[in-house]
Amino acid sequence: MLVTERRERILAAARERGAASVAELAAALQVSEMTVRRDIDQLADEGVVERVRGGMRLRAGHRPSTAPAVSAERRAIAEAAATMIEPGMAIGISGGATGLALARAVRDVADLTVVTNSLSVADLFSPPERADAPYTQTVVLTGGVRTPAESLVGPVAVRALEHLHCDLVFLDAHGLDVHAGITTMNLLEAETSRAFMATAREVIVLADHTRWGVVGLTTIADLSDIDRLITDDGLDDEARQQLAAHVGSLQVAARGTEASAGTD
Structure with missing residues (x-):
């Protein structure tokens, strides 16, 4: 699975449920928890999710952006x-x-x-x-x-x-x-x-x-x-x-x- 696809699926889970744990994301994506944490860190740096203990949640007021990915x-x-x-x-x-x-x-x-x-x-x-x-x-x-x-x-x-x-x-x-x-x-x-x-x-x-x-x-x-x-x-x-x-x-x-x- 490509990195961009994996992060899109993590973001989709946040949008659907509002929050998700590292453990459940790792199991769903069949990757390590360390990989999921790195993905969450990147999404948090981009301002679309917030890190919480054991996982992440969708940032309040976030609207999906049409802006292109950061090169x-x-x-x-x-x-x-x-x-x-x-x-x-x-x-x-x-x-x-x-x-x-x-x-x-x-x-x-x-x-x-x-x-x-x-x-x-x-x-x-x-x-x-x-x-x-x-x-x-x-x-x-x-x-x-x-x-x-x-x-x-x-x-x-x-x-x-x-x-x-x-x-x-x-x-x-x-x-x-x-x-x-x-x-x-x-x-x-x-x-x-x-x-x-x-x-x-x-x-x-x-x-x-x-x-x-x-x-x-x-x-x-x-x-x-x-x-x-x-x-x-x-x-x-x-x-x-x-x-x-x-x-x-x-x-x-x-x-x-x-x-x-x-x-x-």
Whole structure:
């Protein structure tokens, strides 16, 4: 049985019964209890279940997500971005798979204020059930249009952002190009992202190497408007040189490790 299939069956059991023990899951899946514990740990890190003594339970308020699985590239980028976030900060996180991975990576940072238009990110920061768990104030922007990435975009969100101030804003990019800049396929998303950028002391764009050379329908901003771009080490040397010449700072995260290399 594939790892992804096994974890889907564990999650299905949690959805059906609300909770399940390690012993019964191991028996049903015909694997060791250690394997089940590792799977539960991963699902808990992703925010869909909670560890309890002897097993797990479905996290309160969890909605099944349509976001794609976290790739090694996205995970490396999210881990690199998470090192920038300190307790007490106000941060903005836009919709998208890498932004969601970042949200998962900073759930235990104390006293955060998270401004987001992502329903999936907002779910992760719902009020904790344990008194000793970190509390995060979440400002959820609203709009009239839901994107495929479960984000809300539109004029209502833009107007709300006009009065907010964030230390850091993290944007998930659809495409990056020297001439077209940061692009997206959604006109309302572009407008919302520009408003997000205007709230930030520092704008950080999260984009794996496959985003390079992709040009979407509309431009959000020029590459020179990016204070820091975090990508992964799948990006070739020529692309790194071109990006480093246009963005404020280029950071390359190594896949499979927590290390990363910076190019200023």
